Amino acid sequence: MTTLPADPPRPTRDSAVPETLLAEYRARTPGSAAAYQRATAVLPGGETRFVTYFPPYPVILAEGHGSRLLDVDGIEYLDLVNNYTSLIHGNAYxxxxxxxxxxxxxxxxxxxxxxxxxxxxxxxxxxxxxxxxxxxxxxxxxxxxxxxxxxxxxxxxxxxxxxxxxxxxxxxxxxxxxxxxxxxxxxxxxxxxxxxxxxxxxxxxxxxxxxxxxxxxxxxxxxxxxxxxxxxxxxxxxxxxxxxxxxxxxxxxxxxxxxxxxxxxxxxxxxxxxxxxxxxxxxxxxxxxxxxxxxxxxxxxxxxxxxxxxxxxxxxHLDAPAIDRLDLAARRLADVITAASAAAGIPTTVTRAGSILNVHFTPTAPVDAEQARAATTTPLLSALHLVLLLDGVYTTPRGMINLSTALDADDLDRAARAYTHAFQRLADMEIPTPSR
Ligand SMILES: Cc1ncc(COP(=O)(O)O)c(C=O)c1O
Known part of the structure; x- marks a missing residue:
């Protein structure tokens, strides 16, 4: 019997993300950098919830409305996290x-x-x-x-x-x-x-x-x-x-x-x-x-x-038609990500449960935690997250995506374009791809 812990993966401290990306992120988010620094004086690690941390420091969010988030630098993001599945109708419904x-x-x-x-x-x-x-x-x-x-x-x-x-x-x-x-x-x-x-x-x-x-x-x-x-x-x-x-x-x-x-x-x-x-x-x-x-x-x-x-x-307000629409939107986004990663030559799979998705940098879908965990060690995951943030799309460092009914057709098109663009950028960075 395996002794792998039941807890999910923790954020990586040193993710070996290309320095150019980190520099771009730092240049774009000076307000978040300063606010995070201030927070570390009173909050261990500058946060109160493991999943909200990622290197070099997290975006510090100020507001959320519907499908949009706003950070302390005034940058707007399309929200594809929805507070880790809790916001089914978007922010401040x-x-x-x-x-x-x-x-x-x-x-x-x-x-x-x-x-x-x-x-x-x-x-x-x-x-x-x-x-x-x-x-x-x-x-x-x-x-x-x-x-x-x-x-x-x-x-x-x-x-x-x-x-x-x-x-x-x-x-x-x-x-x-x-x-x-x-x-x-x-x-x-x-x-x-x-x-x-x-x-x-x-x-x-x-x-x-x-x-x-x-x-x-x-x-x-x-x-x-x-x-x-x-x-x-x-x-x-x-x-x-x-x-x-x-x-x-x-x-x-x-x-x-x-x-x-x-x-x-x-x-x-x-x-x-x-x-x-x-x-x-x-x-x-x-x-x-x-x-x-x-x-x-x-x-x-x-x-x-x-x-x-x-x-x-x-x-x-969460009735069967609303759930069906979310399901369809999630299926389409999964297809776009799969196609974009294939076009970029980066082996990727997307697992999905209704409106909850997860991008894995593996050629075949993981079926248990051990396989999923192995796929999180690649710097591609952190790089994808940062590239999307820099493009104004807020996702999770671990590759999870959660849709909301607040995302309209234009928002979903924007998300699809952002993932397509992100995989092209990742291909240009020549980060080694894991194999399994
Ligand atoms: C499946 C599952 N159970 C329990 C919890 C714990 O819920 P909470 O964060 O409200 O304590 C979570 C949180 O992410 C979860 O995903």
């Missing part, structure tokens, strides 16, 4: 912000339940068949932790089975090196069969490895994993924190999955911090104050009303 603002004017957090929390929970219950009850937290990380605790309490078992390269947040017990965790390769049902012993409380899986490189789970693998978990008395926990943007009822419905627990976050808060778990009445009852010998679960800001209000509006 006016209906969601209006709902949140209305809440702010009348009190956003109370020492008592509120109708807005019930409204968002009702929406989730209506949309997702396996979700009959909902318990809110402040983040996907907290929701994962609650799901783990609930699974341990419900089964009386201690250990958790996770997949290499999976990301369920940055807290124990969902960290790969934790004493309660067993990790196995993704898409490998034999490894699941071997590792699913009778001390495993739950199998946690994403329907695709999101932070791990947007590696789709094979439907038969996911179904067999769910079945094995049930056979062996463990809970099957599906982490839909990212994938809820890809189907009205979560991707579980299309995959024929009925998880014991679903972990939710990101889009359900409409741009505000939130997390939630959903499942059967019987399981979720353990979190209720009215249940004897319940699982203690509290949090000053749980179910924050700005998130409840913004999230409800956001989900109502």
């Amino acid at each position: 006016p209906p969601a912000m209006a709902a949140a603002a209305a809440v702010l004017a009348s009190g956003a957090v109370f020492p008592s339940p509120h109708e807005l929390q019930r409204e968002l929970a009702e929406l989730l219950v209506t949309r997702i068949p396996s979700v009959r009850r909902v318990r809110f937290t402040n983040s996907g990380t907290e929701a994962s932790v609650l799901a783990a605790r609930l699974a341990q309490r419900a089964t009386g078992r201690g250990r958790l089975l996770l997949f290499n390269g999976a990301y369920h947040g940055s807290a124990p017990p969902l960290l790969a090196d934790g004493p309660e965790v067993v990790t196995v390769p993704y898409n490998d049902i034999d490894a699941v069969r071997d590792a699913l012993t009778e001390d495993i409380a739950a199998v946690f899986t994403e329907p695709f490895l999101g932070a791990g490189g947007v590696i789709p789970g094979r439907p038969e693998f996911l179904r067999a994993t769910a079945e094995l978990a049930r056979e062996r008395g463990a809970l099957f926990v599906l982490d839909e924190v990212q994938s809820l943007r890809n189907a009205v009822g979560g991707v579980q419905t299309g995959l024929g999955l009925h998880p014991d627990l679903t972990v939710m976050g990101k889009v359900i808060g409409g741009g505000m911090p939130i997390g939630a778990i959903g499942g059967s009445e019987e399981l979720l009852r353990l979190t209720a104050a009215t249940t004897e010998r319940n699982l203690a679960h509290s949090g000053t800001f749980n179910g924050h009303l700005t998130a409840a209000a913004a999230g409800s509006v956001t989900l109502r």
Whole structure:
């Protein structure tokens, strides 16, 4: 069994990006350089979230509206990150912000339940068949932790089975090196069969490895994993924190999955911090104050009303036609990137899960975290990121792209042109291409 950590790749410190590109970036972003320098005096590494760092320093953003971001130097970017999948309708989505603002004017957090929390929970219950009850937290990380605790309490078992390269947040017990965790390769049902012993409380899986490189789970693998978990008395926990943007009822419905627990976050808060778990009445009852010998679960800001209000509006506007349009746009962009990289002679594949894509500098698509990780060591990845930034397109250092409904036809054409141009520039730089 491999011991590869479950956490996704970290940003590289020395990415060996061509000096000409770094110089161009520095010349264009003096305001970001100065602001970053100031931040390092009070924030370790100048940031509060690993993924926002890249060498030599990150762009310091000032504003976002719809499909556009603005940095402190006044440079506008087309946003192809959408805060790592959470902004399904783009930045500062006016209906969601209006709902949140209305809440702010009348009190956003109370020492008592509120109708807005019930409204968002009702929406989730209506949309997702396996979700009959909902318990809110402040983040996907907290929701994962609650799901783990609930699974341990419900089964009386201690250990958790996770997949290499999976990301369920940055807290124990969902960290790969934790004493309660067993990790196995993704898409490998034999490894699941071997590792699913009778001390495993739950199998946690994403329907695709999101932070791990947007590696789709094979439907038969996911179904067999769910079945094995049930056979062996463990809970099957599906982490839909990212994938809820890809189907009205979560991707579980299309995959024929009925998880014991679903972990939710990101889009359900409409741009505000939130997390939630959903499942059967019987399981979720353990979190209720009215249940004897319940699982203690509290949090000053749980179910924050700005998130409840913004999230409800956001989900109502995320219907099946909107998701279909995003899916088509993502497929077209993937095709453009594949064609542009082939024309430039740079072996590249694009993996995709609905409106979430990932560019890999490998001739064949990675199927697990180990393969995806190997593809991140090339300086081509950082170079692509910087070239796109210099062209006014904001993407992720690790090659992930997340679309939003705020991107119109012109925006999508612009994104396609930027990738085509970027691959031509990369070809001219003659950076060695990895082989596999
Ligand atoms: C699949 C998945 N689960 C859980 C989390 C953690 O959510 P949060 O960042 O809200 O704590 C993330 C965050 O990226 C995620 O992608």
